[in-house]
């Protein structure tokens with residue numbers, strides 16, 4: 648059957664109405680989704696910034712870093728942010744680390760201590776007197792609180808009361824090389840042993856390997872390996888007895904590098 652002109656016009660008009668309706672529906676759906684997204688976004692922001700927010704510690708993206716906070720998905724980000732700024736770094740140490748801010752030491756471009764702090768205690772742990780950068784002190788504090796003390800409790804049923812370090816700053820080259828060590832800028836810390844609250848001494852040189860095979864010796868060796876592993880969470884490079892003979896009696900903990908953990 649042949650369509651007349653008026654039939655065609657009517658068909659076009661009906662199609663136009665249909666198209667218009669479809670566009671209206673699509674638009675209203677789009678707006679509904681946008682509205683839902685905005686509602687969810689404001690609820691999420693309110694959830695985080697509200698003083699009644701249940702998010703705390705490492706689960707709260709905006710609260711300042713505290714060393715004793717429970718770890719969460721934002722902890723690592725907060726530690727890195729604190730290390731970018733001298734004041735924020737010192738604020739993060741306060742309340743956990745016994746330290747005094749000190750004037751930077753600028754011996755030369757190769758040898759200096761910037762963002763300098765002098766530290767004598769990390770939590771309840773005596774570490775002698777360490778002249779270092781704030782970021783090294785902050786990494787060490789996180790290691791003590793979230794690595795060393797939990798491992799000491801788990802494997803030895805004790806807390807650590809002393810850490811025997813071999814210092815942080817040392818203007819020297821890497822042993823057997825012409826390259827400067829990161830100790831020359833106090834970006835590293837050497838740790839040789841620990842003392843427990845019951846007075847027992849643990850030395851890497853003696854206790855890394857479980858030579859005796861006795862239960863106590865085994866527990867101490869497991870403690871030291873757990874402590875090395877947890878150091879890798881807070882420092883960028885960790886070298887110990889498993890790395891080479893030059894580190895058979897200490898952990899070398901470094902703020903930068905290629906991420907070696909041995």
Ligand SMILES: [Zn+2]
Pocket residue numbers: 830835836837898899900
């Ligand atoms: Zn070292």
